[in-house]
Amino acid sequence: MTEVTDLVDRDGLREFLASELGETETFDVKRHEEGFSNETLFVTWGDRELVVRRPPPGETADTAHDILREYTPIDALQGTDVPVPRTVAACEDTSVIGSVFYVMERVDGDVLRFSAPGRFNDPDHQRRIGEEMVDTLAAIHTVDYESVGLDDFGDPEGFTERQVKRWTEQIEWAFEETTAKREVPEIGRVGDWLTENVPTNPPAALVHGDYKLDNVIFGPETPPEIAGVLDWEMSTLGDPLCDLGWLLFFWPEEKDPLPPIMQTISPPFLTTGEYPTRAALTERYEEKTGFTVDNHRFYRALAVYKMAALGEMFYARYLMGNSDNRFYEMMDDGVPAMAEQAVSIIEGDQPL
Template sequence: MSDSYYERLVDEPSLVAHLEDHLGAVDDYEIDRHREGHSNETLFLEWGDRDLVLRRPPPGNTADTAHDVLREYRVTAALAETDVPVPEPVLACEDHDVIGSDFYVMERLEGDVLRDDEPDRFAASEHRQRIGEELVDTLAKIHDVAYESVGLGEFGRPAGYTQRQVDRWGTQLSWAFEVTEDERAVPDLHAVGDWLRDSVPEEHPHTLVHGDYKLDNVMFGTGGADRATDDNAERSPALVAVFDWEMATLGDPRADLGWMLSYWRDPKDPAPSMPELTSRFMEREGYPTRVELVDRWETHTGLEFEHERFYRTLAVYKLAALGEMFFRRYLEGNSDNPIYPKMEARVPALTARAMRIIEGDEPL
């Protein structure tokens, strides 16, 4: 791989030397960039007979705390012995002399990330139902972690989390607007922020939260034969790993649920505001509805999804802020992602969606 953007991501000789020091020398290695993500950068490493994954922030200036990969490493290491499925962490590095940024390495797992479509082996009603159940059950496991006992008692300040989320994403949006408003303004997005600030729930439960929990941030393998016929029998989906923990902290579990629901489609939904980043296959027969997912989460956690319009609006506001940050990165020349320039139109569309939720025109 020789393109200039790749060279900004990794100093290959320096990285190889670092891995040799920590993992041992190998006869053969290969490094490939994974192009599916839209935030932190992911590199696949074949290091001898080991399949590994490297995570690092994108190059260039980034909004404060938006790409904290060492935080991701810390929480993954803490959860390795819990019921929450995570990849095995291998090493972390904060020495920017190695590749120019923080990074960490984890073991690579086998399975399917359901992003553009479902795999053929899961295209049956009972498998589709199980995908939704596994997704929400694992979220409930995250919210049930005894975070102090796994060394995460000082991982965040859960009190006031939701207010800080509103403030933080407003700040991220302001960072993006420093550049993007010279191209075009999105005045209604300021109105959404004002509504959120006026509507923040006074209290909320305190749990570990993932911060970016959605269908394409988990991996599905198979487990438990549906019928004991033969070795080729279809096997039901099993969620084998949760990825992308960079936004994890202690906070409000309802924010996690609202975020997950913002990506989950029902057949009755209008056309997506951001089609490039929206999967629609869960509109097919067999997948649970959002209401069914909420009911199952409430049953497993013992919590209620109160203030649901607030949490769903907050999720779309965050999506809009992320889109605007992507647009800034495009305008500054700090990404070659073809989706980023499309945010010029997609962020206003997301803003319209947030207004529909606020006004009750896009129900749960």
């Protein structure tokens, strides 16, 4: 198990924070146990609550610097309509704590994964959760990325086509290990359909890359209001409708024939109560952004394809003996189920 001492040189961090924020007698560091990629540390500095983000131990110099790419849009979006944590500083000097890292203020509130706070049980509040998700996504997609210094943050031209190609290559890599155990012919059909149906001339915007309910924090107030958008490590300039498709993929409805694997990765409480439908979310998104979503089947199928690719890579690592994670093992059945879900979306059997 990774300990705090494996992740940070406390003396180095203390000296760094003192230079940025001034000295304090109160200093404590705790590891956030729920992270799956980059490491998150909660730091108490006097009367301030901070967050330190750093790459996992053992990352190479090139991949470790992805953490600073995550910092870039958060810092650039300070003072805009996009709710992001207040940044403190970033550090490329690996001698300070043992890796590159950045520091931001901790946002108070709740992350909604498997349940929603009781204060949100009111039907109006449930509807508001969906509206907040869409309004915040629209704020991301309509920000003038050039004016905030993100004009060279990515290449929107050909972005959607590259997404299909990238995830196809990831699936093919995983298949080298997994096809000896079982095959998933439907996923090839999905990939071919996506390749043939890539939208032409999609809009260009700042995209988050992993925008879903458990990557935002709802503040402590009622009615619900998003206080911060987190996990920007996949952000770039590209096709904003890919973000919308990803959000809709993780927004189940009561009518959905959800495969068991989806019940482990999407918020189950969204299938009850008065949460907005995917159609209502899409309509509001069009109103807030001015974009037209007339090919939602492509973007929804692409989202499932991406998750299936991730799942197949997880399963390959499990078969290689590189992980004993039960979730990785579940992809034996989970990826074929997601492939069937994508086919159903393509064929129009799972309407918006």
